[in-house]
Amino acid sequence: MKSIVVKDLAKRYSNGTEAVKGISFELEKGEIFGMVGPNGAGKTTTIKMITTLTTITSGDAFVSGIDVKKHPEKVRRIIGMVPQDLSVDDDLHGFENLVLSGKLYGMDTKLAVKKANMLLDFFDLTEFKDKDVGSYSGGMKKRLDLASGLMHEPEVLFLDEPTLGLDTQTRSKIWDYVKRLNKELNMTILVTTHYLEEADMLCNRIAIVDFGKIVALDKPSALKEGIGNSVMMVKVKNDLEKTKKLIENIDGVGEITMYKEDLKVTLKRMEVAPAILETMYSNKITLERLSIKEPSLDDVFIHYTGAALRDREEKTDSMAMRRTMRRMRQ
Amino acid sequence: MKTAFFALLVREMKKWYRTPVFFIVSMAQPIIWVVLFGSAFDITRLFGNLPPQAIAAIMNTEFMGAKNYISFLSGGIMTVTILFASMVSGMSLIWDRRFGYLAKLMVSPIRRETVFMTKVFSSIIKGIVQASIIFVVVIIMPSGLILGSGFGIVDLLTIYFVLFLCALIFSSLFVMIAVRTTKWETAMGIANFLNLPLMFASTALFPSSAMPGWLKFIAVRNPISYAANTLRILTIKGSLSGALINTVMLNIAYLSAYAVIALVAGFIISYFTLTDTSYS
Numbered sequence: 001m002k003s004i005v006v007k008d009l010a011k012r013y014s015n016g017t018e019a020v021k022g023i024s025f026e027l028e029k030g031e032i033f034g035m036v037g038p039n040g041a042g043k044t045t046t047i048k049m050i051t052t053l054t055t056i057t058s059g060d061a062f063v064s065g066i067d068v069k070k071h072p073e074k075v076r077r078i079i080g081m082v083p084q085d086l087s088v089d090d091d092l093h094g095f096e097n098l099v100l101s102g103k104l105y106g107m108d109t110k111l112a113v114k115k116a117n118m119l120l121d122f123f124d125l126t127e128f129k130d131k132d133v134g135s136y137s138g139g140m141k142k143r144l145d146l147a148s149g150l151m152h153e154p155e156v157l158f159l160d161e162p163t164l165g166l167d168t169q170t171r172s173k174i175w176d177y178v179k180r181l182n183k184e185l186n187m188t189i190l191v192t193t194h195y196l197e198e199a200d201m202l203c204n205r206i207a208i209v210d211f212g213k214i215v216a217l218d219k220p221s222a223l224k225e226g227i228g229n230s231v232m233m234v235k236v237k238n239d240l241e242k243t244k245k246l247i248e249n250i251d252g253v254g255e256i257t258m259y260k261e262d263l264k265v266t267l268k269r270m271e272v273a274p275a276i277l278e279t280m281y282s283n284k285i286t287l288e289r290l291s292i293k294e295p296s297l298d299d300v301f302i303h304y305t306g307a308a309l310r311d312r313e314e315k316t317d318s319m320a321m322r323r324t325m326r327r328m329r330q
Numbered sequence: 331m332k333t334a335f336f337a338l339l340v341r342e343m344k345k346w347y348r349t350p351v352f353f354i355v356s357m358a359q360p361i362i363w364v365v366l367f368g369s370a371f372d373i374t375r376l377f378g379n380l381p382p383q384a385i386a387a388i389m390n391t392e393f394m395g396a397k398n399y400i401s402f403l404s405g406g407i408m409t410v411t412i413l414f415a416s417m418v419s420g421m422s423l424i425w426d427r428r429f430g431y432l433a434k435l436m437v438s439p440i441r442r443e444t445v446f447m448t449k450v451f452s453s454i455i456k457g458i459v460q461a462s463i464i465f466v467v468v469i470i471m472p473s474g475l476i477l478g479s480g481f482g483i484v485d486l487l488t489i490y491f492v493l494f495l496c497a498l499i500f501s502s503l504f505v506m507i508a509v510r511t512t513k514w515e516t517a518m519g520i521a522n523f524l525n526l527p528l529m530f531a532s533t534a535l536f537p538s539s540a541m542p543g544w545l546k547f548i549a550v551r552n553p554i555s556y557a558a559n560t561l562r563i564l565t566i567k568g569s570l571s572g573a574l575i576n577t578v579m580l581n582i583a584y585l586s587a588y589a590v591i592a593l594v595a596g597f598i599i600s601y602f603t604l605t606d607t608s609y610s
Contacts, residue, residue, distance in 0.1 A: 052437070055605075073439050081437040083430060083437075085429075087430035088434075089345075089431055090429065091344070091345045092341065092344060099337075100338070101434070103334055103337035104438040105438060105439060106333050
């Protein structure tokens with residue numbers, strides 16, 4: 001049975017905002033599925049609908065075959081959710097936080113204590129188990145939050161921006177834990193992130209979400225292949241249009257688009273690169289900057305949305321980051 | 331779902347006693363009311379030149395037969411203590427939302443009403459503990475509360491039942507406000523806006539005979555007045571006669587009606603508000 005089935009899922013808020021405009025996807029058991037997109041693209045709203053936190057305006061969602069709209073209580077029993085903002089209680093000890101989480105799922109004290117100790121060990125928090133969570137670092141709090149979402153051994157785990165606001169080392173550590181969970185427990189994991197390189201490394205499949213819709217969905221490698229091969233970025237001193245025309249006529253050159261001040265040239269074969277340089281040289285075009293790279297998910301993102309993720313979310317992202325940082329420091 | 335309810339109740343208690351400064355401050359306030367306000371506003375001193383029998387007569391008709399002002403004030407302050415304790419702990423729901431804990435509760439299979447009920451009951455426990463301390467303080471303080479002769483265990487249990495009803499009314503009210511509000515500032519504003527009129531338009535501090543007609547009209551219908559008056563009858567009068575028993579029963583009936591309304595309203599509002607957390 002599929003772990004998650006989502007059909008034409010849409011959300012319209014009471015103020016008229018259409019956060020999600022018809023999203024469909026399916027997750028196999030044991031898959032790590034990434035939703036990538038700028039803030040406000042509808043990732044969190046999609047997760048909130050599947051995890052019963054907000055009502056579904058239209059469409060359907062099923063978790064392990066259970067209809068989210070009809071049986072939200074049953075869905076809540078089998079899912080784990082680690083929201084974007086920390087959801088641990090600063091006034092309680094790490095251990096107490098976990099035991100309490102277990103009891104929310106009806107566990108008796110004995111079982112909850114056993115599971116809590118296991119998870120504290122898994123996330124390397126045993127040493128700090130009897131300390132106030134308020135004294136934890138941001139990364140420790142996030143780990144505890146993850147542990148707390150796993151107390152009841154969910155079939156499907158939802159991680160909303162699990163690494164937002166964390167430093168690079170902590171981030172890679174969090175991903176290690178996620179990979180282990182997936183491997184050792186065959187847990188299905190749906191994760192949202194806007195760190196493309198992380199999604200690339202971690203996820204079996206990725207959905208690129210923009211303006212409430214999925215614009216592309218595939219394996220990371222397939223997505224990259226889908227937009228052509230290598231990409232050459234060229235910046236010239238004079239006559240951009242002329243350069244464009246010259247390069248266009250070379251055999252083996254694919255699509256040419258503008259990206260900021262650079263020409264973005266898709267190369268069907270790597271061997272075309274010298275020919276391009278030669279043509280430019282013989283036509284007395286002065287080169288200012290040049291780079292060649294294999295396509296990254298960033299390129300995929302630019303290809304499908306027409307803008308780099310970074311540019312799109314400069315404003316909203318820094319706000320979200322500040323909020324998370326503030327919370328972490330508390 | 332009993333497990334979740336008690337686990338969450340324990341959480342509230344831990345958060346309470348682990349913040350001793352907050353605990354002490356919240357206790358100090360009502361004690362200040364009794365000791366400072368009670369001593370400064372001792373109305374009976376204004377009767378200084380009257381013969382003792384005349385004073386006794388006034389105390390009998392206006393102050394329910396209290397032997398001094400603090401005996402009269404005690405019931406009122408215990409009630410007001412409950413009001414303020416309910417406000418503070420009811421509002422803690424807003425912090426749970428702010429700090430993300432509410433999201434954890436909402437994604438778990440606990441019933442939406444359980445969140446409301448844990449807040450209400452933890453608030454009742456806190457309020458009753460605080461009121462009990464006030465009760466002890468007014469009894470042991472010099473020229474404090476003078477219990478009526480024949481005060482017994484039934485009176486004590488009835489006092490606690492009244493305190494319970496009173497806490498149930500006000501914590502339901504404040505949790506209801508907190509569940510609908512996302513901003514701490516807004517909720518505090520509403521709470522303060524409600525608290526002072528609730529306290530002053532009641533017989534918590536003064537007898538209603540001293541009030542103008544319109545205020546009296548409001549005051550006698552205020553649940554705080556029902557609770558304060560009942561506590562006074564129980565503490566000051568001692569062994570109760572038939573008529574007083576009837577008054578106590580009637581007041582408890584009124585309080586119960588208020589409690590049922592507040593509880594049902596809070597229950598419904600929490601259920602519908604928490605079912606869709608997208609507003610937060």
